[in-house]
Amino acid sequence: MLRACGLTVRFGGFTALDGVDLEVDDAEIVSVLGPSGSGKSTLLRAVAGLEPEAQGRVEWNGIDLSRVPPHRREFGLMFQDHALFPHRDVIGNVGFGLRMHRMGRADVDAAARVALARVGLAGFEHRNVSELSGGEQQRVALARALAPEPRLLMLDEPLGALDRALRDDLVGELRALFGELGQAVVFVTHDHDEAFALADRVVVMHTGRVAQVGAPADVWARPADAFVARFLGWNVTRRFGGEQALHPGDLVLGGPDGVRGRVTGRTFRRDHHLVTLVVGDASGDGVEELRVAVPATQAPPEIGDAVTVRAATGAGVVLGGAGER
Amino acid sequence: MAHPHQHRAGRTGWLALVPLAFLAVFFAYPVGAIVARGLVPDGSLELKPLGSVLTDASLRHVLWFTVWQAAASTALTLAIALPGAYVVSRYEFPGRRVVRALVTVPFVLPTVVVGAAFTALLGSGGPLAALGLDQTVWAILLAHVFFNYAVVLRTVGGMWAHLDPRQEEAARMLGASRWRAFREVTLPALRPALAAATAIVFLFTFTSFGVILVLGGPRFATLETEIYRQTAQLLNLDTAAALTIVQMVAVIGLLLVTSRLEGRQSVALRLRRARDTARRPRNARERTVVATNLAVMLAVLGAPLLVMLERALHTPSGYGLDYFRALDSLDDDSVLFVPPVDAIATSLRYAAVATVIAVVVGGCGAFALARRRSGALDTVLALPLGVSAVTVGFGFLIALDEPPLDLRTSWALVPLAQALVAIPFVVRTMTPVLRSIDPRLREAASVLGASPARVWREVDLPIVARAGLTAAGFAFAISLGEFGATLFIVRPDTPTLPVEIFRLLGRPGELNFGAAMAASVVLMAVTALAVLLIERVRVGTVGEF
Numbered sequence: 001m002l003r004a005c006g007l008t009v010r011f012g013g014f015t016a017l018d019g020v021d022l023e024v025d026d027a028e029i030v031s032v033l034g035p036s037g038s039g040k041s042t043l044l045r046a047v048a049g050l051e052p053e054a055q056g057r058v059e060w061n062g063i064d065l066s067r068v069p070p071h072r073r074e075f076g077l078m079f080q081d082h083a084l085f086p087h088r089d090v091i092g093n094v095g096f097g098l099r100m101h102r103m104g105r106a107d108v109d110a111a112a113r114v115a116l117a118r119v120g121l122a123g124f125e126h127r128n129v130s131e132l133s134g135g136e137q138q139r140v141a142l143a144r145a146l147a148p149e150p151r152l153l154m155l156d157e158p159l160g161a162l163d164r165a166l167r168d169d170l171v172g173e174l175r176a177l178f179g180e181l182g183q184a185v186v187f188v189t190h191d192h193d194e195a196f197a198l199a200d201r202v203v204v205m206h207t208g209r210v211a212q213v214g215a216p217a218d219v220w221a222r223p224a225d226a227f228v229a230r231f232l233g234w235n236v237t238r239r240f241g242g243e244q245a246l247h248p249g250d251l252v253l254g255g256p257d258g259v260r261g262r263v264t265g266r267t268f269r270r271d272h273h274l275v276t277l278v279v280g281d282a283s284g285d286g287v288e289e290l291r292v293a294v295p296a297t298q299a300p301p302e303i304g305d306a307v308t309v310r311a312a313t314g315a316g317v318v319l320g321g322a323g324e325r
Numbered sequence: 326m327a328h329p330h331q332h333r334a335g336r337t338g339w340l341a342l343v344p345l346a347f348l349a350v351f352f353a354y355p356v357g358a359i360v361a362r363g364l365v366p367d368g369s370l371e372l373k374p375l376g377s378v379l380t381d382a383s384l385r386h387v388l389w390f391t392v393w394q395a396a397a398s399t400a401l402t403l404a405i406a407l408p409g410a411y412v413v414s415r416y417e418f419p420g421r422r423v424v425r426a427l428v429t430v431p432f433v434l435p436t437v438v439v440g441a442a443f444t445a446l447l448g449s450g451g452p453l454a455a456l457g458l459d460q461t462v463w464a465i466l467l468a469h470v471f472f473n474y475a476v477v478l479r480t481v482g483g484m485w486a487h488l489d490p491r492q493e494e495a496a497r498m499l500g501a502s503r504w505r506a507f508r509e510v511t512l513p514a515l516r517p518a519l520a521a522a523t524a525i526v527f528l529f530t531f532t533s534f535g536v537i538l539v540l541g542g543p544r545f546a547t548l549e550t551e552i553y554r555q556t557a558q559l560l561n562l563d564t565a566a567a568l569t570i571v572q573m574v575a576v577i578g579l580l581l582v583t584s585r586l587e588g589r590q591s592v593a594l595r596l597r598r599a600r601d602t603a604r605r606p607r608n609a610r611e612r613t614v615v616a617t618n619l620a621v622m623l624a625v626l627g628a629p630l631l632v633m634l635e636r637a638l639h640t641p642s643g644y645g646l647d648y649f650r651a652l653d654s655l656d657d658d659s660v661l662f663v664p665p666v667d668a669i670a671t672s673l674r675y676a677a678v679a680t681v682i683a684v685v686v687g688g689c690g691a692f693a694l695a696r697r698r699s700g701a702l703d704t705v706l707a708l709p710l711g712v713s714a715v716t717v718g719f720g721f722l723i724a725l726d727e728p729p730l731d732l733r734t735s736w737a738l739v740p741l742a743q744a745l746v747a748i749p750f751v752v753r754t755m756t757p758v759l760r761s762i763d764p765r766l767r768e769a770a771s772v773l774g775a776s777p778a779r780v781w782r783e784v785d786l787p788i789v790a791r792a793g794l795t796a797a798g799f800a801f802a803i804s805l806g807e808f809g810a811t812l813f814i815v816r817p818d819t820p821t822l823p824v825e826i827f828r829l830l831g832r833p834g835e836l837n838f839g840a841a842m843a844a845s846v847v848l849m850a851v852t853a854l855a856v857l858l859i860e861r862v863r864v865g866t867v868g869e870f
Contacts, residue, residue, distance in 0.1 A: 012605060050494050052607050070497040071506075077498040083491040087513045096509070097499030148499060 001025050002047065002152055002184060006056035009039075009046050016042040018208040019056065022186075024152065029178050029185045031199035033192055035231065039208040040188045041080065044154045047186070048077050060151070071100070076150030080157045082141035084129045090116070090140055091125040097148035115147040116140075118177070135166050146181075155187035159194060171197050192232055196220060204228050222317050229319065235290050236319065239279060240311040243319045248274060248293035250315035253301065258308030261290065263301045269293075273300040277309060341693035341702055344748065347686045351745050352709055355720025356573070362723055363566035374567040384551070388571070391547040394462060395531040398469035402526050403519075405625060406474045410482035412618040415490070416611070417603045424622065425478075426857065431626055432475035433799075433856050434849055435806025437823040440539025441830060441845040442629035443468045445636045452632060464540045469533065471625055473526045480525065484518035485511075490602050524583035532576065532713035534809040535823070539830060548572045549715045549809070556719060556813065566723070569716055576712060630849065637842035641835065648839035652847070655840050663818060665844045668825035672805055672848075675736075675821060679743035679804035684797050686744065687751025691796075694752065695759035710749035714809030717742055722813045738814050739821065743804035750803060751796040758792035798859035802852045822848050 002024040009017040017039045024030045032040040045051040047058055049070035058065045065073055076097075084093050095112035103111065116122055119139040124132075129140060138158065145153060158174065159167045175198055178185050189195050195202050196216040204212040204219065212224040223229035226236045229245035236245050239259050253275070261279035268274075272293040280287050292309060294300045301307050364370060378384050413425060431439070445451055447459040447467075458464050488511065496506035512519075534549040541550065548568055555565040606612045640647040652665040690706045709717065721742050725731070762785060770780045808823040815824055822844060829841035 048494075048498060050497070069503075070494070071500045071502055074500075075498065077495070079491050079495055081491075083489060083495040085492060085495070085510055096496065096501075100496075100500035100505065144495075144499065 001061060002186075003059045003062075004043075004047055004056065005059075007043065007046050007053050007058070008055040009042050009051050010054045016208055017046060017053075020205075020208070020210055022047070022203060022210075024184045024186055026184055027182050029187075029198060029200045030203060031195035031201070032186060032188045032203045032205060033190070033195040034205035034211075035190055037207075038205040040190075040205050041156050042208075043205070044077065044156055044186065044188055047152075048075055048154065049073055050077075074148075074150055075152045075154060076145040076148065078141050078145040078153075078155040078158055080160055082137050084137060084140060084144070086130055088129070089125070090121070090127045090129060090132075093129060093140055094143045094147050096144065101148055112143075112147055115143040118146065119143045120173075134162055135170070138162060138170070142177075152184045152186065153181070155185070157189055158187055159189070159191075167194070174198060192220075204231065206231075223319070226319055229317070233291075234317075237288060237290060239288065239290075240316065244311075245317045245319055246311055246315060248272075248291045250312050251290065251292040251309055252312050253292060253294060253307050253309055255308055255310050258310040260306065260308055263303050263305045263307060264289075266300055266303060268296075271296050273298075275300055277307065279309065340689045340696075344686050344690035344693075344706055344752075345702075347748075348705065348708070348745075351721075351741055352712075352717075355724035356712070356716070358724035359566050359569045359573075359716070359720050362562065363570045374563050375570060378564060378567040378571060384568070387546050387548060387551045390545065391531060391549075394465060394469075394537075394545075394547065395527050395533075397462075398466050398473070398530040398533075399523055399527045401466055402470045402473045402477055403523065405470055405621065406477035407481065408614075409474065409618050409622055410478045410485055412615050413478060414482040414486035415603055416615050417605045418615055421603075424619070428478055428622060428626060429475045430853050430856060431471050431630075432473070433802045433806070433852055434472075435808060435823045435852065436472070436533070436535025437539060437808050437826045438633075438806070438845045438849050438852075439468050439472055439629075440536050441826055441841055442633040443471070443536075443540055444830065445633040445842060446629045451636070460540070460542045460544065462545060465533075465537055465545065467625070468536045468540055468629075469526075469530045471629060472533075472536065473529055474622075474626060476525050476529070477522045480522040481515060481518045484515055486602055488514050488602065521583070524579065528576070528579050528583070531579065532572075532715075534713065534715050535827075539827065548575075549713060552715050552719060553812065556722070562723060565719060569719055573712060573716060633842055633849075634846055637839065637846045640839060648836075648843035649847075651836060651840045652843055655836065663820055663825065665822070665825050665829070665840060668820050668822045668844075669847060671819050672822040673851075675740045675743060676801050676804040678737070678740040679747060679807075680797050680800040682740060682744035683747040683751050683800040683804070684793060687748040687796065687800070688755060688793060690748070690752045691755035691759055691792075694756045706752045707749050709745050710753075714746055714807065715813070717745055718810035718813030721810065734816075736816075736819070739811055740804070742810040742814060743807045744800070746807055746810060747800040747803040750799045754796040754799055755792045758788060758795075762788055795859050798855045802855040802859075805855070806848065806852055 002022070004020065004022040007017055007020045007022070008015065020039070020043055022030070022032075022043065032043060034040045042051055046053050049058075049065065049068065053066075060073075085096065088096070091109070091112050094115050095108045098108040098111050113122070113125065116124060119142050121136065121139050121143065124136070124140075129137065132140065142155075142158070145155070159170055162170065171194060178198065187198065196219075199216060202212075202214060202216050202219050203210055204224075206227050212219055212228050214222075219228070220232065223232055223234060223245050226243070226245070229236050234245040234247055235251065236243065238244070240246070249272075259279050261277035263275060264278050265276035266273055272295055275292045275294055277290045277292060278287055279290055290309060363374060364372070409428075413421065413428075443464055444459070447453050447456065447464050449459070451459075458467070492510050492514070493506045496510045497503070501509060531547075532549060533547065534553070537545060537547050538550050538553070541547075546554065548571065552565045552568045552572070555561045555568065606615050637648055638644050638646070652669070655664055687706075690702070694702055694706070721738060725738065766784050767780050770784050771777070775783060806823060807821075808827070811821050812824055812827070815821060820828065826841050826844050826848070829837050829844065
């Protein structure tokens, strides 16, 4: 299993990674989730050995890897934007890692074909990588990382550059593939839907630190702090008692005892209308924006309407108290 | 599709006639005269002079040495400059920009100054005189490294800086060692740039003249210096013409190989902005690599120039400006002696005239090339770049001294030759910049209400003006330092500064040597100034080579 403790990476005076702990069990799929600049790619690169750590260490099965160079760690990394070798054809890319492991020419060829078939690209062997579509390049990059059978597979924004529909397809395929591999996987994403769909465990990162670790359902249900809650699309407010995270679906429009507000925006989201309100006033307790999900079956208010809003009974997560992690 | 600039091609087609006419008179005609002289000396085809050149043992030795020293110089330059290219393109360190600019200075320095600097370093009285390298082939090879370091650094380093470092990281993750990742991933990507740099350095050292004339002494002769010796000392013009034909055939062959190699850049690389690929050295090993290479640059590129400066200031009575004063006061009884200060004035005047000619003629060519891509025109305009300066000088000497074009007594002969040498540089600097003007900028301007004339003034002119200034700076630096062609045709009573330095170096006495050092420093300073100005006005990195 992988164990990283207290990993710290600095670029000049900037601390990109600040004392991060990460554990991945042998058959576990872990997602590192966070906005851009949160240090998630740096975490992968530090584990890979591409970024020297200022402090902390990376271990595999209890063995310190500090002095093991990247090419001896037997970790696989699929790069963001793929970093395919432009001067080699598809099979040349996929077979590269096998050649590096001193495999014979015929074995390299056979194993590379297996890896290609596994990602659904049988028959693409001698295509030029620059002629492939984004989705095909992504599959070649995946096959290339898988072919040498790394003991840990890491993926940096595996679906990053692809369009929405393709991403949804590939999430399903990746899920199946990870199950089939039954090995340790770490992947980085900024998309929480992707993280929740694929991972056994989610690590949320913020400004180089770990903000929360947990099973997808737990992280979704109980964000640890205001940052995680906002990142997952919750409202964070004190309007309805102490500091509280409230999902847009936890708020209900109408009722005589609600908080007064004015509608500033409205978008239709398939099964609901997402209505944006401004509550409070500048002279008193300050202005705040809240987002409310109105079921698609109801008529949403018009922009400019004065409305009241209240929290559904029993809804919301109290923040800033007992450590949820 | 009717593009606005295609319509204009019809109206600007005549622009190509300017450089074509110039090259016909001042390039094709002299070259033709050489060929005629070498092959048809008495009105009928005569292969004997050419045959005797190829069978004569001493001349065959000259040919062998020319090839050998060029190959050795190229190998040595690559060995020393490639690590430098790696460091400058991959690492971010304080003063990186300054290093990149300073490294270019030797490349544009006049060959005579390079010769003088290495004489100062290795010759008697120099700090490295004890090594006994003066007048050996090592002096020549080191000077060639000094001269061509920037070619490798700019050509290969330029490519390197745009390669995605993650390619190499991907290879590392797949189990490749650092060296293996370089060999398997980076080297194939660099191959076109490497091939181009190798070909250019080989060509430059194959046609090297001033460096070998100054540093080689009488022991080492290449085709170039032999042509000069046969012409100026032995007055054996037929042999010189035959040698020049051999030289031209060899150079044309090299150029063909070069263009073949350059055409092979088949792989579409995903290039990144240079500033995204460099980073600070992260550990002791990387810091050592950077520091070592900077030290090598300082030793190979800096030491000769610093020693030359020191020796220009170090007079028998201590440090002072005596040698610089001597540039004005130095006198001699001999008839042909000219005070160096007069040579400086001559050089500046000639270089100014040559710059105007080169920018006008080369600029017309660049405009024509930018409007309509033409492989033939491109090749024709690059021709003088490949053909050596000695060929130009010798051609002028035998072609333009009799009617219909008798320019023997005209001062214009020298600037014309210098302009000819500078024109390919002007074309290569200006064309990519002119081509880079996005036609949509013009369309945007005209949609916003600008008349065609206004469009030209607001969109084209600012870019054209900067490209023109850059080209002028190059042309001026090249003309100022031009030695090979000038030596053949300059009148003895009005030498240019490089010729004057060459003469001073050949004269005995400390004062003459000191004055040669001082004059070299002046020439170096003016050239370096021109180049630093180019760096300032350069449009992005377009027009780099």
